Amino acid sequence: MKLTDAQVAQFHKEGWLFLPELFTPEEIEILRDESAAVLGSNRQEIWREKSGAPRTAFAAHTYNEAFSILGRHPRMIEPVEQMFGEKVYMHQYKINAKAKFDGDVWQWHQDYATWMRDDGMPEPRAMNISVFLDEVYPFNGALMLVPRSQKHGNINAGHDTSTTAYPLWTLDNATVEKLVAEGGIVAPIGKPGGMLMFHGNLVHGSAGNITPYSRRIVYLTLNAVSNAIKKPTRAEWIAHQDFTPITAVADDALLQYARQHKKHAAE
Ligand SMILES: O=C(O)CCC(=O)C(=O)O
Incomplete structure (x- = not known):
């Protein structure tokens, strides 16, 4: 799947791009079902909130077939290859649960801050590309982005190990206030199946979820x-060290898998 010139221009200017309902309900249904099983499991890759609720399932593409297919899906891989002009490999894979009632905040941060400091990534030539598994409302912990903040490059950050269960290189309030005064805040929302990509230096964060609506998003x-x-300083299942270029599957691979899976379940 190729992005249009207008989409590429929007990404370069604003630092993010949202394509609503890019994956169909049938494709999303299998991912929703499988994510419930993954997040309910007891693997070391499941990071928990302070409450014990699942926060993030890392590396689900290595132990779940549906998520493995998504990790090689052309609608995810090709736009990023197009932006970077070369092949890509999987640096990290996660399902962020933002569980109903218990989903905790993600403080304001830039992703490259962590990739640079914790993983020794040379340049901000990695990108998060994500798919909504649940409907994202303005009130269930939507991801908030500060448009154009990527143009400031890598900004000074502090290591916060206590606000949530997950350590993060975060920005102070004065910095966020200045960036928001320049660029504002946007929060892409919408039905399951929406795809969001954003620059590694784009400042972003999300509030906690006290609603009865979970907000699962898969991030590659x-x-x-x-x-x-x-x-690398982090576990292999958090920051992968297999640098093999990803070969995309066929565009209907997830759909075919979903149909086969349904057929087997009915037999
Ligand atoms: O899922 C979220 O709300 C935030 C995730 C995030 O900021 C990250 O993984 O860097």
Whole structure:
């Protein structure tokens, strides 16, 4: 799938691009079903909130077939290859649960801050590209983005290990206030199946979810093959060290898998 010139221009200017309902309800249904099983499991890759609710299922593409197909899906892979002009590999894969009632905040941050400091990534030539599994409302922890903040490059950050269960390189309030005064805040919302991509230096965060609506989003962090990490400090299932370029599957691979799965379940 190729982005149009207008979409590429929007990404370069604003630092993000949202394509509503890019995946069909049939494709999303299998991912929703499988994510419930993954998030309900007891694997080491499931990071938990302080409450014990699942926060993130890392590396689901390595132990779940539906998520493996999504991790090689051309609608996810090709736009990022197009932006970087080269092949990409999987730096990180996660299902963020933002569980109903218990989903905690993600403080304001830039992703490249962590990739650079914790993984030794040379350049911000990796990108998060995500798919909504649930409807994202303005009130169930929508991801908030600060448009054009990527143009500031890598900004000074502090290491916050106590606000949530997950350590993060975060920005102070004065910095966020200045960036928001310049660019405002946008929060892409919409039906399951929406796809959002954003620059590694785009400032973003999300509030907690006290509603009865979970807000699951799958994030692939795709890194340009020429930008492989040099000094990994995190577990392999958080920051992968297999730099093999991803070969995309056929565009209908997830749909075919969903149909086969349904047929087997009915037998
Ligand atoms: O899922 C969210 O709300 C935030 C995720 C995020 O900011 C990240 O993974 O860097």
